[in-house]
Structures are given as structure tokens and as C-alpha cells.
Amino acid sequence: MLVINWQDWTHPLAGGAEVHLREVFSRLARRGWEVTLLVSAFGGAAKRETMEGMRVVRVGSRDWFNFAVPLAYRRLSAECHFDIVVDDLNKIPFYTPVFAGKPVAALVHHFFERSIFRETWLLPALYVYLAERFVAPVYRRSWFGAVSASTKQDLVRRGIPEARIRLVPNGVDCERYTPDEAGRAERPTVGYFGRLKRYKSVDHLIRAFRLILQEVPDAELLIVGEGDDRSRLERLSAQTGVRQHVAFTGKVTEEGKIRLLRRMWVCVNPSPKEGWGLTVTEANACGTPVVAADSPGLRDSVVAGVTGLLYPYGDLEALARNVVRILRDGDLRRAMGQAAVEWARQHSWERAADCAEELLLSALQERE
Secondary structure: OEEEOOOOOOOOOOOHHHHHHHHHHHHHHHOOOOOEEEEEOOOOOOOEEEEOOEEEEEEOOOOOHHHHHHHHHHHHHHHOOOOOEEEEOOOOOOOHHHHOOOOEEEEEOOOOHHHHHHOOOHHHHHHHHHHHHOHHHHOOOOEEEEOOHHHHHHHHHOOOOHHHEEEOOOOOOOOOOOOOHHHOOOOOEEEEEOOOOHHHOHHHHHHHHHHHHHHOOOOEEEEEEOOOOHHHHHHHHHHOOOHHHEEEEEOOOHHHHHHHHHHOOEEEEOOOOOOOOHHHHHHHHOOOOEEEEOOOOHHHHOOEOOOEEEEOOOOHHHHHHHHHHHHHOHHHHHHHHHHHHHHHOOOOHHHHHHHHHHHHHHHHHHHO
């Protein structure tokens, strides 16, 4: 198979979608699939190498990668016969059904829709917004893998037949991501983990943290991750008067991430839209409950009232109120933490790989 994604998991801007990519398709490679991964190039990366049993080919640049894909596909097809193409519809579609001439399985985390206008200026945002509008007519004969029920519903709403959609969920490594109460912070600690992008709405958490401090004066806020919105968020924390209570860690190692997730009393995800919200499941596996916006994807990964709490997106008072409730109520926090671990254990990467394989075989069998 040929898998096309904007970036691989070693890219400086890699996120949860790239973790999903590595965990699912490396397992399929170990099962005997010959996997070639076509991704954008970046400074210091080899043009070609083998990683996790997959041949990785890097071309173009991240900003213009979608324009480089058709020519790269033609060249790779001359080297190797591909039976199927996996098109990761993460950001801008590659429109592979137009030029591939092979069965296409489209893997969808989520569509940006109007949230892209929060991230960038008008012209590129409009380009992404309009590009998503052509998915249904261009991919009408393709099979789809959706990472959550919310994404599946979005595809159906766009005109994709439900019978052509398979769930390809996220997982978590519960042998690495484990609870450790000895590592829990002594002071009430609220955390965010993920990329620092404007559309992720991390500024909501910083603004709400001022309200949290009014109820829990010794609380701390950990913002774990890196991104081009960091400088704005740092300025905002100073402007709102909470800077001395906020720590920006930058990008951390996998071990560092686990240690910090164990340290948090509650993890917050304020995003207006996610495919699933992988960091939610990772936090849960570490015994940390989550407060998240009641947004597509997040309402799938959080079991409301059991593993965490949901609030209406953008309602800063509700966000603060839910965080304060968990910080103050030790019994609730421990009960949610225990339930969160059990919930996380239900999500394995082996199961995700099984679902992906079922999707691929459905597409191949239809062609035959």
C-alpha cells in the first residue's frame, strides 16, 4: 500500500494524527503488508529511509506538499506496484481518486470547517475551507476510515454513504501510560497537553485560569507542547495576571509527557473540534480525569461524568467551574481517575490496526 500523509511522526510539527499513523501502519507492516509512506520533507530529514518497517519517502515542503503528490505518486508507481492508496485527509485533501487509478481508502481525523478561520488569515483559510467541500464528489467511490463517531457523522452529513465508512479508532499503550500517584503534584495542578495552535483555543484555558485562581489560589497551570501560538499565549498569561502560576514546558520527550500527565490533577482540552483527542486517552491512562469542551471528537473520548466533565465550548465560567469542582473534590477526582484508567484500557492500537485492515480489505475486495 501507499500511505500519503502531510508529515510523519518525526516531523517537528507532528501531532496525534501522526501517532495514529505510526501505531496503526507499523503494525500492518509487521503483519506482512508492504507499506510505503509518502510525506513532506523537512530540514535534516533523509529523503528516503526505513522506519518501523515502512519505506518512508519525503518530497516537497509542508506548505506545498499537496501539489507535489501527483508527480511523486507517478514516480513511485514506476518503482513499485501499489494495490491500494491510503489518503490521510488531515488538512487539505490530496484528491488521489483523480490520478491514482487504484482503490482509495481515505482516513479522516476531522474536517476543519469554519475553525480554520481561527488559525490563519483569510485567503489560506478560505482555500482549506473550500478544498474540504469537494471531498464528497471526488471521493464518492472511496472507502473511509473515521477515527470517531463524530467524524463518521460528519462524513455522512457531507454525503458519504454510511456503508462505506469504517471506524479506525485511536489507541493508547497502557503498558507505558500508567498511573503513579506518587508522581502526582502536591499543589493543585491543571494541565494542557498538545500543539499550541490558535484554533486549539488554549487561550480559553488561560483566561479561565484567572477564575480558577479565585477559588483555588495555590493552583498551577502546566502548558505542555510547542507551536506557533506560544508567544501569544505567553503574552496573554501576563496580561491576565496569571503568568507566575503558569509554566510553559515546550516540547517534551515521551517519558517527560507521561511524567507530566501523572503530575496533573486534571487535564483540559478546550478545542472546538478534534478527531478524537488522543491526549485525552493518554491522560486517562495515567489516572488523570479530563475537562473538555463538548466538541466533536472530545465528546467521544470523554465519558461525561465518569472519566471527566464536558462544558459548552467557549463558556469560560463553565470551564473554570468544572476544573474547580475536580480540584476541590478529592473523592470525585480519585473515582474519575480510576474510571479513566479502565476506559483507556479499552482502547488498544492492535484493535485500531484490525479496523484499518478491515477497511483496506473492503476496498480491495470491492475492486476485485
